[in-house]
Amino acid sequence: xxxxxxxxxxxxxxxxxxxxxxxxxxxxxxxxxxxxxxxxxxxxxxxxxxxxxxxxxxxxxxxxxxxxxxxxxxxxxxxxxxxxxxxxxxxxxxxxxxxxxxxxxxxxxxxxxxxxxxxxxxxxxxxxxxxxxxxxxxxxxxxxxxxxxxxxxxxxxxxxxxxxxxxxxxxxxxxxxxxxxxxxxxxxxxxxxxxxxxxxxxxxxxxxxxxxxxxxxxxxxxxxxxxxxxxxxxxxxxx
Amino acid sequence: xxxxxxxxxxxxxxxxxxxxxxxxxxxxxxxxxxxxxxxxxxxxxxxxxxxxxxxxxxxxxxxxxxxxxxxxxxxxxxxxxxxxxxxxxxxxxxxxxxxxxxxxxxxxxxxxxxxxxxxxxxxxxxxxxxxxxxxxxxxxxxxxxxxxxxxxxxxxxxxxxxxxxxxxxxxxxxxxxxxxxxxxxxxxxxxxxxxxxxxxxxxxxxxxxxxxxxxxxxxxxxxxxxxxxxxxxxxxxxxxxxxxxxxxxxxxxxxxxxxxxxxxxxxxxxxxxxxxxxxxxxxxxxxxxxxxxxxxxxxxxxxxxxxxxxxxxxxxxxxxxxxxxxxxxxxxxxxxxxxxxxxxxxxxxxxxxxxxxxxxxxxxxxxxxxxxxxxxxxxxxxxxxxxxxx
Ligand SMILES: [Fe+2]
Ligand SMILES: [Fe+2]
Ligand SMILES: [Fe+2]
Ligand SMILES: [Fe+2]
Ligand SMILES: [Fe+2]
Numbered sequence: 238x239x240x241x242x243x244x245x246x247x248x249x250x251x252x253x254x255x256x257x258x259x260x261x262x263x264x265x266x267x268x269x270x271x272x273x274x275x276x277x278x279x280x281x282x283x284x285x286x287x288x289x290x291x292x293x294x295x296x297x298x299x300x301x302x303x304x305x306x307x308x309x310x311x312x313x314x315x316x317x318x319x320x321x322x323x324x325x326x327x328x329x330x331x332x333x334x335x336x337x338x339x340x341x342x343x344x345x346x347x348x349x350x351x352x353x354x355x356x357x358x359x360x361x362x363x364x365x366x367x368x369x370x371x372x373x374x375x376x377x378x379x380x381x382x383x384x385x386x387x388x389x390x391x392x393x394x395x396x397x398x399x400x401x402x403x404x405x406x407x408x409x410x411x412x413x414x415x416x417x418x419x420x421x422x423x424x425x426x427x428x429x430x431x432x433x434x435x436x437x438x439x440x441x442x443x444x445x446x447x448x449x450x451x452x453x454x455x456x457x458x459x460x461x462x463x464x465x466x467x468x469x470x471x472x473x474x475x476x
Numbered sequence: 477x478x479x480x481x482x483x484x485x486x487x488x489x490x491x492x493x494x495x496x497x498x499x500x501x502x503x504x505x506x507x508x509x510x511x512x513x514x515x516x517x518x519x520x521x522x523x524x525x526x527x528x529x530x531x532x533x534x535x536x537x538x539x540x541x542x543x544x545x546x547x548x549x550x551x552x553x554x555x556x557x558x559x560x561x562x563x564x565x566x567x568x569x570x571x572x573x574x575x576x577x578x579x580x581x582x583x584x585x586x587x588x589x590x591x592x593x594x595x596x597x598x599x600x601x602x603x604x605x606x607x608x609x610x611x612x613x614x615x616x617x618x619x620x621x622x623x624x625x626x627x628x629x630x631x632x633x634x635x636x637x638x639x640x641x642x643x644x645x646x647x648x649x650x651x652x653x654x655x656x657x658x659x660x661x662x663x664x665x666x667x668x669x670x671x672x673x674x675x676x677x678x679x680x681x682x683x684x685x686x687x688x689x690x691x692x693x694x695x696x697x698x699x700x701x702x703x704x705x706x707x708x709x710x711x712x713x714x715x716x717x718x719x720x721x722x723x724x725x726x727x728x729x730x731x732x733x734x735x736x737x738x739x740x741x742x743x744x745x746x747x748x749x750x751x752x753x754x755x756x757x758x759x760x761x762x763x764x765x766x767x768x769x770x771x772x773x774x775x776x777x778x779x780x781x782x783x784x785x786x787x788x789x790x791x792x793x794x795x796x797x798x799x800x801x802x803x804x805x806x807x808x809x810x811x812x813x814x815x816x817x818x819x820x821x822x823x824x825x826x827x828x829x830x831x832x833x834x835x836x837x838x839x840x841x842x843x844x845x846x847x848x849x850x851x852x853x854x855x856x857x858x859x860x861x862x863x864x865x866x
Contacts, residue, residue, distance in 0.1 A: 251856035251857070256634075261629065264637040272846045279848050282700075286696035408567050
C-alpha cells in the first residue's frame, strides 16, 4: 500500500495546462450563459419537489399494535412509539455497518509494511464492541415488541449517508489516514446517535433500555477519541 | 492526411488463445487525478464499442441460427474485453463526473471523426450531433458544480470548453427528423462505414449509462436532467444508426464492426501514454484481428463472398485523441442555428411543425437543462470562485 502522500503529475488543476486554461476561460467569458437567472432557479424546483414528495417509507407496525402480544410499547409515555422504533432501527443498522467498516479497515491495515500490531488489536476490539452494540439494540427492540429485522426509514437513510464512508474505506487505493478520516466521520456521528437515543429512551420512560445504552455510549466515546488520535498520529508522522 | 493500408492484414490472436482471469478483468483502475483525460476518453470509447459488439452479436443471433455458435464464442471474448476496459474507471468518479467524461468523449471523438470523414453529408451529421453533446457538457457541468460543488474541468483537464451550444431545449425533435440518409454499401469508403459503426456504439453506451444512473440520483433536478438528456441520446442513436446502409447483410455488418474495433484499438495503442493501459490496447488489437479473420472466413463460407470486397483500401491513420477546440468553436460559430427537417439540415426558421409540436409538449412543464444552468458561467474552481470574499 502507498501510505505516504507524494507530489506527482496530478492533471486536474487549471495551472497544469496554462495554455488550455486561458482558452477555456476566454470561451466562457465570451459565450455568455444563454438562460437568464442563477442557481435560485434550481432551488425553486427543488423546493417544489420537496413540497410534494412522498416519505422514504414507514415504520413497521409492531406486533403489539396488531394485538399479538402485550408489550412494553403500550406503556410508552411522552414519545410516540414509531419515533423510538425508527431511531432504534437506525442505530441497529449503523452498528451493523460499523462492524463491516472495521473489518474492511483491518484488512487494509494488514497491507501496511510495518503494521502497528497494537492498533490492529484495538481495531478488532472495537469491531467486537460494535457487534455487541447491535445486539443491545436488538434486545431493546424485542423488549418493545418491535421487529429488529425490518429496515426502518432512519435505518435506510443512514445507509445512504454512510455510503461515502464505505466507498472510502473499501477502496484499496485509499491509505490508512484517508480511511481513518472516513471512520472518524462515522464514529463522531455514532456518538451523537447514542446520546440522542438515550435521551429518547429516557423520555419514553424506558430507563432500563437507556441504562443498557450508557455502556455503549461510553465505549463509542473511546472509539471516537482513539480514531481521532490514530488519524492525527498518521498524518503527523508523514509531515 | 496520413493513411494506413495494411492494418487489417495481420491474422491476430486466434479466438481459442484469447484468455482472461477474473482478477485481471477487475484489475487496477486508472487514477482520476494523475492519468491524462484522453486515457479516460479512450477507456470510455472502447467500452462503448465493446458493449456494442455484444449488442450487435446478440441481435444477430436472433436471426441467424447457423451463426449462433460462432457468435456466442466471439461474444464471450467481447464480454470480457468490455469488462477489463470498463473496470479501468476508478470508484472515486462520481456518476456525474463520469457523465462529464462521457460528453467529453462524444465531443472530442465525434469532432475528430467529422474531420476525417470523406462523405460530406455524413460529416455534416457528425458536426450536427457534436454541437448537441457540446451543450450537454455545459448543462452537466453546471449540475456538477451546483449539486456536488465540483469543477468539471478536474475531469476535462483543459481540453474541452464549457460553454452553451445549440441549447438542449431545442434538441428534442420528432422521430422523423432524427433519421438520416445512409451511406451506400457499394460506393462508401471503408472509413465511412467504420465511423458510423463507432459513433453509433459510443452514443448507445451514453444512452444506456444515463438510463442506468439517472434514477440513482436523489436530487430531483438531476433525475429530470438525466431523463431529458437520455432522450436526446436515444435521438443520437437513431440519427447515427440510420447512417448505416440497411442493405448490408448481417455478416457484412459484423465484419465492419470487427474492422472498426481493430481500427479503434490501433488508434488507442498509437497514442496511449500509460504503459499498463497501452499493453491492454495492444493485446486487444491482436484479439480483434483474430475476430476479423474469423468473420472473414464465415463470410466466405456462408455468403461465398470475399471479405476483401469490404475490407480494402486505406483508412485515415488515426482517430486523433486530442483537443479539437478550434474545430468545435468553428462549428459552433457556423452551425449553432442548424436544425433537422426530415433528412435535411435547415436553418432554425425553417424547422418543421412536427419537431416544434413535439418539443412544446415535452417542454411544457419545465425544462431541467434550463433550470440547472440558469446564468451558469464556468470558471476554474467552480462558479463559486467568481464570488471571491471581498
Ligand atoms: Fe464505534
Ligand atoms: Fe471486442
Ligand atoms: Fe450528450
Ligand atoms: Fe450524444
Ligand atoms: Fe471483436
